[in-house]
Amino acid sequence: MALSGDFYINLAVVVVLILLVGAFIYQTQRKNRRARNLTIGLIIAILGQAVYLVGIILNLDASGLLIIKHVRDFIFGIFYFFIFLHYEALSKERPNTLLSSLFSGFLAIFGSFTIVLMLVPENQLMIDLTRRTANFIGLGIFMYCSYLNYRTTKRVKEWESYLESIMLSLVAFAHIIYVLGDNYLLNFLNVLGGYEMLADVLATVGTFVYVLTYLINPDYLYRLPIPIYQIIIFNQSGLPCYNREVYTKGLERPEIDEMLFPAIITAISSFLSETMGKKAQLKHIDASSKQMFINTQENLSITVIADKGTRFLQKSIKILNDLIPKDLRDDLNASDTKYKPYQETLDKLVKTAFPYLKIKD
Template sequence: MADINIIISSIFLGLFFLLFSLMVYQSIRKQRKAYLLTISLFLGSIGGIISIFDIIRDSLGIQHRYFLFLALVIASISYYLIYLFFEQLIEERPNRIRLVIASIFLFSSIIFNQLFFYFAYYSNIETSYVKAIEILWDISYDALGLFIFIFGAYVHFKSYHINKEWIPLVQAISLIFISIGFIFGFLSDVISLSIPKIGDILKIVGIVAFSGVYIVRIDYIYRLPVNVYFILIFTQSGLNIHISQTHLVSEEVDLDVTEKQYDEKLLSGVITAISNLLKESLGSREQLEKIVSGDREIILDSGEIATCAILCDRSTFFLHRSLVDLRKSIEKKYKLELTKTIIHKADFIELSTIIQQTFPFLVIEEV
């Protein structure tokens, strides 16, 4: 059994190190940063190393299994970071209810982990109480993983529903595999079924499939599970530079929005007027960041010489990050052109290319 454990732990270790290394490489090469996912893979690598130390502890002259408990604490933190990454895919800020639930599972897992270790090795407490603590630890640990990866599957199923692409569907299925792995792990611990290795195998398969997509196509980190309708670029004085309409594949797209002709000057002028009203008349010191209606949002990012705006269903963390990247790229490339008194659109002929590079999974159509 020890040999099997070493093999599985070695696979986890090698897998996480490979995924972490490739993720860092692709992030640098493509300038697509996903810090939480990358850190979670790094922690998974550290947890794999520690779990191997637990397996060979006898040869090291160590009696207690603290390496195992520490590895599982690190794994819990790694899963929690993955949960936060899933929140970034679908929300601008984590949903409070889901955040509270995930946090309760995380801290419960860590607390019961340490309590069980203490009572099992350093206390004379009755065996029944120790067993109860162990069950609570198993429940909280497996519930944490199950909650996180079921939520991740929901996010990717939603992305598939909107974008009609097979890759989010593959990722959703891979996350279901990981979730089932946690169910098997729970059953093997609580009901003493001899199926723990099946759970580990399902987790390995799911992790490889899910992370492999991001490693091959790092741009998928910025894939948006929300509808985006147009991208607008204008100067700080309100002069319109460019407007692009996005072509959406979803059957649920509101055709009244996507087929509507936009008045470029009106859009940029209204946004600039609202921003100036807040600053000059109402004393606001901050830039206008968002205009919200019941089912639509215009999110904005303003720099020293340019402002970028997006009309979408709602903002997400990565959508906002892409908007910031777009504005910075435009200000860097067109610094001289944007400061001229008279703006010539012919000076900005490469804007469509920059927008497409920043939003690689949106089909861009100039209006």
């Protein structure tokens, strides 16, 4: 049985996605990191592609292959939704409720159309509605993710962000072609094998670029596209036992009084303890242009000063606190401890929790 070019394109996508999932799992094991939304989404995408490849290998008739293709498209719609959640986690503390509801609603409609199409495979109306819904979901999500990444790329001048922009732009443009083709605006492309082939190639190239970015620099997965200025660790007495100015790679860092912020945190924490009890914990201070995020575990509190909060930032702060071993915690809380000998050890822990940060010497 001779296999079509479409089969090999989809097989290449499966191989690329498997490589990417492998890279993410490796990073998780190596650095105790989590990129849950992206990893789950990629596994779902592999499942969708595998379903379609099986349909081609089984040499299904045109009707059966069409159903399989729409099932794959629905599975990819779920994958796109996880892509959306990933970029939301990078840029915000919680997903946009309106957009999440909108995309979830479209997915529910898409799923309903797919089920009807499986029951009535020859229904041309369902075929058209299913295809259009799939392409509009992809277009909306990748245009939005391109916008989020564009805001970062304007500030972060590094090659990885440019590659990511290329990937998102290619996939978004592929979905523009899908949408235009669905509305019979690209009939002239039929001489080139149809608009779908062109869009598939663009999406595949974009996926390869995405994988290339993470294979060359695996730590890029954990880049925080926001300026982080300072990391301070307080012991249970409220004394700053670690205080480092840091800067995000690719972002300029304004000068900040390194003694002022620890004094502010200590004063506010003492006030809370005296007025609300020792169990009262300060977690967030919004100072307009700067924000402070505080994670307290056992006998240490970690404060990070940044432009704004994102879900990835909160996770990274917690990871840092989890990484500090008990014996080091006890040493930092001892009354006669000199903190300087521990700075190098704490620097290493900070770099593990924040792979993309640079510590100012």
